[in-house]
Amino acid sequence: MTAAAAELMDYDQVIAEFDPVMGLEVHVELGTATKMFCGCPTAFGADPNTQVCPVCIGLPGSLPVVNQKAIEYAIRIGLALNCSIRPSSVFARKNYFYPDQPKNYQISQYDEPIAFDGYLDVQLTDGTTWRVDIERAHMEEDTGKSLHIGGSGRIQGADHSLLDYNRAGVPLVEIVTKPIVGAGERAPEVARAYVTALRDLLKALEVSDVRMDQGSLRCDANLSLMAKDATEFGTRTETKNVNSLKSVEIAVTYEMRRQAAVLTAGGEIVQETRHFHETDGTTSAGRRKETAEDYRYFPEPDLPPVQPSEEWIAELGTTLPELPWVRRARIQEEWGVSDEVMRDLVNVGAVDLIIATVDAGASPEAARGWWVSFLAQQANSRGVELADLPISPAQVATVIGLVDAGKLTTKLAQQVATAVLDGEGEPEQIVADRGLEVVRDDSTLQKAIDEALANNPDIVEKIRGGKVKAAGKIVGDVMKATRGQADPARVQELVLAACQ
Numbered sequence: 001m002t003a004a005a006a007e008l009m010d011y012d013q014v015i016a017e018f019d020p021v022m023g024l025e026v027h028v029e030l031g032t033a034t035k036m037f038c039g040c041p042t043a044f045g046a047d048p049n050t051q052v053c054p055v056c057i058g059l060p061g062s063l064p065v066v067n068q069k070a071i072e073y074a075i076r077i078g079l080a081l082n083c084s085i086r087p088s089s090v091f092a093r094k095n096y097f098y099p100d101q102p103k104n105y106q107i108s109q110y111d112e113p114i115a116f117d118g119y120l121d122v123q124l125t126d127g128t129t130w131r132v133d134i135e136r137a138h139m140e141e142d143t144g145k146s147l148h149i150g151g152s153g154r155i156q157g158a159d160h161s162l163l164d165y166n167r168a169g170v171p172l173v174e175i176v177t178k179p180i181v182g183a184g185e186r187a188p189e190v191a192r193a194y195v196t197a198l199r200d201l202l203k204a205l206e207v208s209d210v211r212m213d214q215g216s217l218r219c220d221a222n223l224s225l226m227a228k229d230a231t232e233f234g235t236r237t238e239t240k241n242v243n244s245l246k247s248v249e250i251a252v253t254y255e256m257r258r259q260a261a262v263l264t265a266g267g268e269i270v271q272e273t274r275h276f277h278e279t280d281g282t283t284s285a286g287r288r289k290e291t292a293e294d295y296r297y298f299p300e301p302d303l304p305p306v307q308p309s310e311e312w313i314a315e316l317g318t319t320l321p322e323l324p325w326v327r328r329a330r331i332q333e334e335w336g337v338s339d340e341v342m343r344d345l346v347n348v349g350a351v352d353l354i355i356a357t358v359d360a361g362a363s364p365e366a367a368r369g370w371w372v373s374f375l376a377q378q379a380n381s382r383g384v385e386l387a388d389l390p391i392s393p394a395q396v397a398t399v400i401g402l403v404d405a406g407k408l409t410t411k412l413a414q415q416v417a418t419a420v421l422d423g424e425g426e427p428e429q430i431v432a433d434r435g436l437e438v439v440r441d442d443s444t445l446q447k448a449i450d451e452a453l454a455n456n457p458d459i460v461e462k463i464r465g466g467k468v469k470a471a472g473k474i475v476g477d478v479m480k481a482t483r484g485q486a487d488p489a490r491v492q493e494l495v496l497a498a499c500q
Helices: 011-017 068-080 184-205 245-264 310-317 324-335 339-347 351-359 364-382 393-404 410-421 427-434 442-455 457-464 468-481 488-498
Strands: 018-029 092-095 105-108 115-123 129-141 145-149 160-164 171-177 217-227 237-242 272-277 282-288
Touching: 011 018, 011 184, 011 245, 018 184, 018 245, 068 115, 068 129, 068 171, 068 184, 068 310, 105 129, 115 184, 129 184, 184 217, 184 245, 184 324, 217 245, 237 245, 237 282, 245 272, 245 282, 324 339, 324 351, 339 351, 339 364, 351 364, 351 393, 364 393, 364 410, 393 410, 393 427, 410 427, 442 457, 442 468, 457 468
Parallel strands: 237 272
Antiparallel strands: 018 171, 018 217, 092 105, 115 129, 129 171, 145 160, 217 237, 272 282
């Protein structure tokens, strides 16, 4: 039976018969102003092939010059991952042909990476900690981008492909774990928790914007299965360029179930790359996976070794920020929330967003309420991670401030936030353009109240008879008449006064 024909095995049965072994390779685009080996800009979203030069498109005679800021960022990443920093590391040529790699080789690091032998402790959903050992973090340049025209936008079924080399040469650090064994049924959760913690760490370091939706952070998930009585790892597959936290978990789960079905049917796993499909959470075969020997690595002849001094490394160590999990522990104590509440906030990816919203002027309670309720619902309905919503903590704080100032009701504020998410601009401008500010003129409110009272004489009698709750009907009519722009509390006061 081929891998393509294999059905998926029930997950519980997979765990009963096999032990998963994972290896996660995370590529992070560094947030430098220029590319790794030339002066071309790295800004995302420019017109195709407008941010290129002879160096990054590999024209004969062009010579690379290493970006010092990229080296600084790589060292800081290594230090934050508890890695050793190599006193002398070299660049190498990784030779392979691929249309979006214009030189037909990639400048990378092979046997002498700049950082090695580290670890990252990650927290799982139940509060337990899992240590992921880091094999290496090495520097390299990114490839260009293939744009497949026609069909679904993927290479399968496309009419033709176009190449955009703007991304070619953008600085990358690739962070490679050692084999992750023993996770069992929690392997998908460990994978997601690791990428989540790594993203949070990189963001705190301010070395990347870690936008998974824009490819600034991409995960290649290697997975193999071992029979319970086996002593050697199985054949692995590498699911390439998984670009959301949720998808990392789904991709690992799918490959576990797919590989188990192949193996129990007597088939063999092919060592290959696989494409992940966001639409249905499946993977499909890519290309046969090369070994290191296939890439014919040799030292890059045009670049000298990278030899950071001990003094510089020590100095960079002093620039590391408060680590995200340390900061969260401190914030939890300041906010006075329980471990369970904090764990829930971490699991939905809300903690740092709430902290940033508080830093922008909102109260912790209001910030927490917005991110874990309305905005979490918006993220779910839009199919994105909470952190990827197109609204910033500063904008959320502005919306909260407008509510606190009495200029918006909660419902109006939600309209404003939705408009920000839809790309209509800044909150205060949206309020002005839509005329959403709360009506404060009592004479305007009184006119709407008088009309509502005249239309509901039975409600008036109930209010005068002491049934104050009946005023809710009048308040609702006034809110509708004012398009939700009245202050409900003030309307209630005026209604009761009018019925005395």
